[in-house]
Amino acid sequence: xxxxxxxxxxxxxxxxxxxxxxxxxxxxxxxxxxxxxxxxxxxxxxxxxxxxxxxxxxxxxxxxxxxxxxxxxxxxxxxxxxxxxxxxxxxxxxxxxxxxxxxxxxxxxxxxxxxxxxxxxxxxxxxxxxxxxxxxxxxxxxxxxxxxxxxxxxxxxxxxxxxxxxxxxxxxxxxxxxxxxxxxxxxxxxxxxxxxxxxxxxxxxxxxxxxxxxxxxxxxxxxxxxxxxxxxxxxxxxxxxxxxxxxxxxxxxxxxxxxxxxxxxxxxxxxxxxxxxxxxxxxxxxxxxxxxxxxxxxxxxxxxxxxxxxxxxxxxxxxxxxxxxxxxxxxxxxxx
Amino acid sequence: xxxxxxxxxxxxxxxxxxxxxxxxxxxxxxxxxxxxxxxxxxxxxxxxxxxxxxxxxxxxxxxxxxxxxxxxxxxxxxxxxxxxxxxxxxxxxxxxxxxxxxxxxxxxxxxxxxxxxxxxxxxxxxxxxxxxxxxxxxxxxxxxxxxxxxxxxxxxxxxxxxxxxxxxxxxxxxxxxxxxxxxxxxxxxxxxxxxxxxxxxxxxxxxxxxxxxxxxxxxxxxxxxxxxxxxxxxxxxxxxxxxxxxxxxxxxxxxxxxxxxxxxxxxxxxxxxxxxxxxxxxxxxxxxxxxxxxxxxxxxxxxxxxxxxxxxxxxxxxxxxxxxxxxxxxxxxxxxxxxxxxxxxxxxxxxxxxxxxxxxxxxxxxxxxxxxxxxxxxxxxxxxxxxxxxxxxxxxxxxxxxxxxxxxxxxxxxxxxxxxxxxxxxxxxxxxxxxxxxxxxxxxxxxxxxxxxxxxxxxxxxxxxxxxxxxxxxxxxxxxxxxxxxxxxxxxxxxxxxxxxxxxxxxxxxxxxxxxxxxxxxxxxxxxxxxxxxxxxxxxxxxxxxxxxxxxxxxxxxxxxxxxxxxxxxxxxxxxxxxxxxxxxxxxxxxxxxxxxxxxxxxxxxxxxxxxxxxxxxxxxxxxxxxxxxxxxxxxx
Numbered sequence: 005x006x007x008x009x010x011x012x013x014x015x016x017x018x019x020x021x022x023x024x025x026x027x028x029x030x031x032x033x034x035x036x037x038x039x040x041x042x043x044x045x046x047x048x049x050x051x052x053x054x055x056x057x058x059x060x061x062x063x064x065x066x067x068x069x070x071x072x073x074x075x076x077x078x079x080x081x082x083x084x085x086x087x088x089x090x091x092x093x094x095x096x097x098x099x100x101x102x103x104x105x106x107x108x109x110x111x112x113x114x115x116x117x118x119x120x121x122x123x124x125x126x127x128x129x130x131x132x133x134x135x136x137x138x139x140x141x142x143x144x145x146x147x148x149x150x151x152x153x154x155x156x157x158x159x160x161x162x163x164x165x166x167x168x169x170x171x172x173x174x175x176x177x178x179x180x181x182x183x184x185x186x187x188x189x190x191x192x193x194x195x196x197x198x199x200x201x202x203x204x205x206x207x208x209x210x211x212x213x214x215x216x217x218x219x220x221x222x223x224x225x226x227x228x229x230x231x232x233x234x235x236x237x238x239x240x241x242x243x244x245x246x247x248x249x250x251x252x253x254x255x256x257x258x259x260x261x262x263x264x265x266x267x268x269x270x271x272x273x274x275x276x277x278x279x280x281x282x283x284x285x286x287x288x289x290x291x292x293x294x295x296x297x298x299x300x301x302x303x304x305x306x307x308x309x310x311x312x313x314x315x316x317x318x319x320x321x322x323x324x325x326x327x328x329x330x331x332x333x334x335x336x337x338x339x340x
Numbered sequence: 341x342x343x344x345x346x347x348x349x350x351x352x353x354x355x356x357x358x359x360x361x362x363x364x365x366x367x368x369x370x371x372x373x374x375x376x377x378x379x380x381x382x383x384x385x386x387x388x389x390x391x392x393x394x395x396x397x398x399x400x401x402x403x404x405x406x407x408x409x410x411x412x413x414x415x416x417x418x419x420x421x422x423x424x425x426x427x428x429x430x431x432x433x434x435x436x437x438x439x440x441x442x443x444x445x446x447x448x449x450x451x452x453x454x455x456x457x458x459x460x461x462x463x464x465x466x467x468x469x470x471x472x473x474x475x476x477x478x479x480x481x482x483x484x485x486x487x488x489x490x491x492x493x494x495x496x497x498x499x500x501x502x503x504x505x506x507x508x509x510x511x512x513x514x515x516x517x518x519x520x521x522x523x524x525x526x527x528x529x530x531x532x533x534x535x536x537x538x539x540x541x542x543x544x545x546x547x548x549x550x551x552x553x554x555x556x557x558x559x560x561x562x563x564x565x566x567x568x569x570x571x572x573x574x575x576x577x578x579x580x581x582x583x584x585x586x587x588x589x590x591x592x593x594x595x596x597x598x599x600x601x602x603x604x605x606x607x608x609x610x611x612x613x614x615x616x617x618x619x620x621x622x623x624x625x626x627x628x629x630x631x632x633x634x635x636x637x638x639x640x641x642x643x644x645x646x647x648x649x650x651x652x653x654x655x656x657x658x659x660x661x662x663x664x665x666x667x668x669x670x671x672x673x674x675x676x677x678x679x680x681x682x683x684x685x686x687x688x689x690x691x692x693x694x695x696x697x698x699x700x701x702x703x704x705x706x707x708x709x710x711x712x713x714x715x716x717x718x719x720x721x722x723x724x725x726x727x728x729x730x731x732x733x734x735x736x737x738x739x740x741x742x743x744x745x746x747x748x749x750x751x752x753x754x755x756x757x758x759x760x761x762x763x764x765x766x767x768x769x770x771x772x773x774x775x776x777x778x779x780x781x782x783x784x785x786x787x788x789x790x791x792x793x794x795x796x797x798x799x800x801x802x803x804x805x806x807x808x809x810x811x812x813x814x815x816x817x818x819x820x821x822x823x824x825x826x827x828x829x830x831x832x833x834x835x836x837x838x839x840x841x842x843x844x845x846x847x848x849x850x851x852x853x854x855x856x857x858x859x860x861x862x863x864x865x866x867x868x869x870x871x872x873x874x875x876x877x878x879x880x881x882x883x884x885x886x887x888x889x890x891x892x893x894x895x896x897x898x899x900x901x902x903x904x905x906x907x908x909x910x911x912x913x914x915x916x917x918x919x920x921x922x923x924x925x926x927x928x929x930x931x932x933x934x935x936x937x938x939x940x941x942x943x944x945x946x947x948x949x950x951x952x953x954x955x956x957x958x959x960x961x962x963x964x965x966x967x968x969x970x971x972x973x974x975x976x977x
Contacts, residue, residue, distance in 0.1 A: 027804075027816075028803070028804030028816065029802065029803040029804050030735040030736070030802050030803070030804065031802050031803060038735075040731065041731045041732060041734065041735050044729065044731050044732055045726065045732050045735070045802075048725065048726045048729065048732060049726070052722035052723070052725065052726070055718070055722060056718050056719060056722060059689065059693070059714070059718050060715060060718075062693050062697075063693060063696070063711065063714055063715070065697070066693055066696040066697040067696065067701060067711070069697065081698060084698050085637060085698075088637055088638070088694045088697075088698070089637075089638065091690075091694070092637075092638055092641060092687065092690045092691060092694060095686070095687075095690045096683060096686065096687050096690070099682060099683050099686040099687075100680075100683050103676075103679045103680060103682050103683060103725070104676070106679060106725060106729070107672075107675055107676040107679055107729075109729075110672075110675050110728075110729035110730060110731060110732070111672045111675065111730075113729070113730075113731040113732075114668065114671070114672055114675075114729075114730045114731045116731075117730075117731045117734070118668055133507075167665075171501070171507065172499075172501050172502040172507055173499055173501070173502065173598060175663060175738060177806070179735055179804050182734070183663070183731065183733070183734020183735045183737075184663050184734055184735070184737060184738070185663050185665060185734070186663050186664045186665060188598055188599065188664060188665065189501055189592050189598060190592020190593070190597060190598065191592070191597075191598075191599070191665060193664075193665035194665075206804070208804070208806055209806070210663075210737070210738040210739065210806045210807075211499075211738055212494075212495050212499070212502070212738075212807070212808040213502060214426075214494075214502055214507065215422050215423060215426065216422060217426075217808060217809060217810075218422065218808075218809035218810050218811050218812070315421070315422055315423070316422065316423075
């Protein structure tokens, strides 16, 4: 075999598998539930492959069987018809058995995927056009805080998310960890999952929710439990006051230019509730619900013209001088 | 001849062959000129228009599909804006489902069913004409809105609350909801006509177990339409009431619920798939029998499968709602009921395979499309079994896996048989054959293009690509498969261009077909191609399931129908024994005028609820005109 042929073949054989290792792939499970789902899926795919190949082989034989020349129609073969009737009946019964078998496989998988654990860490997630509001709630208000578009969870511990919507129907989906569940106005849905390994897993809204449905992503950061504990402790705290002059100027502008009407920054006078909570924006990996990485440049681009990056989102374009913009970015960068 | 009472009336038994056909042609033909065209109530004229219009919408929907594939061919393309993309995918889905797939199947039935059951016209011909005009006006209304940039943009499923006044304050969702109403009216009208035609107008002797399988398929489909369409009628009317007069059916803050919409929508939407697919199976059975040179094996099994599929299709709408937080046990039961539909579908496929096995297949283009159908549809059916499983569905729901799945089912299960049907029945409708050489190219382009376009989407869904996103970033690993899919889509589109070329070329240059070019067995081939306005000079008598194969060219006939008035023969439901003669309507302008009045009413009601008041009198006037007794000759005596 020529070298290039072999190379092409090997690429063809391994490429679909390489593609599986995405950050948002149901084929590369990193959670208990996604693992179970892939297992169920593979059983189905296996059965389906066997059935399809069998059908195609029978079809091929039927087409290529050596036959006498075309006859006058209606030359019926009674004996064949009777035998065929029995074969078709048997195949019908076989189909029923396969289908019922797969139903049981499916139901067993379903029970595992939707098993409940009373000790789960509970988060409340509210879907908005087009971002995610994440509540970490605890019995004491000092242990409760709100963040946006980024969910940190401990590995190895069940996490239960309670899903609500503030406007239209969205769907919470992190394929690496588990399947999706809708967020429906007027209804509370629950979904439970457990991350097996530490890592960053991308999630995305799966139900069409309007103009910027394509830009409603989020990140799930699965951390080792002790690291998660430290993060949670830190996140409880209010935002640090800016240390330097430029930061203080930025904080003042943040209020003066109207940002604080929509955004909350705990521990400051900014208490807006319409937009994402920005208390620790500096420590998040992305901005605009997973649309851009969180860097000073993208933050600046976003603040100076949010409608250019994500047309139709609810953040208006604010007239800012470039020095004002720099001050605000500097301030936000410090909110860690 | 001028003054007649019933017993002296000129009957077809006193005329010789040529006299009779001239006479019948004179009384049955559509008047010439524009007025005649607007007044026509002939099922073949209406059916031909219906088919052409539906294919025009296929072309439009296909262009939208290509636009979307260009946008998605690479990451972060700016070929389409988010707003345009959302309108386009909504229009693509709505056009294909409501303006192409269902109408085209009903259109074939409008043309073929009366011929196949051996009668002169469809039952309720004026309703038939009205149905076509409603379909035309509804479709044009939707597309004109789109071209004026008020096309719907909330998906062909229009989920509330996104489609509510609060989140779609423009007229876009109203346009969608009213378009639904138009197509409901059209689809329901045809369904009623088909049922009555099959039950009451069959040729004498065509007992229930001698009805051609395509006719059986259309009968079952018509019942599905009659039970499924009212559900979406309730849904879309409630939506428009919510939007226009502040009712609160879907508003959770006032005791409504968004999931009510989904239940109503999918109680229609799931059977809808079978409304499209079952006619496809009917076409497959017709084509397969002809080209395998033997009747389909397991005739009763196929019919029971069709009926079983029809019943089951109403019991599994919930599998579209597995991720809405419904109780788990119920969802599990819907898994089983959804999967069970594989049993009747499978039985039909086994019957077809056996037919091919025992037959002496002649490989002409229609049969190629049927074989392509089996290969593709089985994949779609099997991925359907996966989608029916709750845990798998939680991953693949609303991803490109589902996009792949339902295109395998709908294109594989309905469009491939449909294109086969075009090649198969074109000679009957046009009197000329389509080019076989172009037909083979057409098939291979379609088969390869389709699979290259849609197979990669299974992977795309599994590696995380959601549906209905207008763009994606370069770091998502989706670019290569999307590019491949877009290339496949263009090849697939070329196959349709080739079909168009073939049709246009063959209409003028194709070989003359003759009455029965394929040597087929059913009654539509017992008359000339294209059929004369009266369909048959004398109504045939059916004594076999495959009359043309059993009786050769000389079918027995009944005599005694009037030769100076439009008359059809009514027969009994089960045994098709002759019962009575019934007048069939003359051409009339009133169905068109009624459709215009109804259109004004529907469109006006989008803008003001008062249209319900002032829109009614014109409708009443036109309906009175339509039903005004026109006095038969006997009455004048």
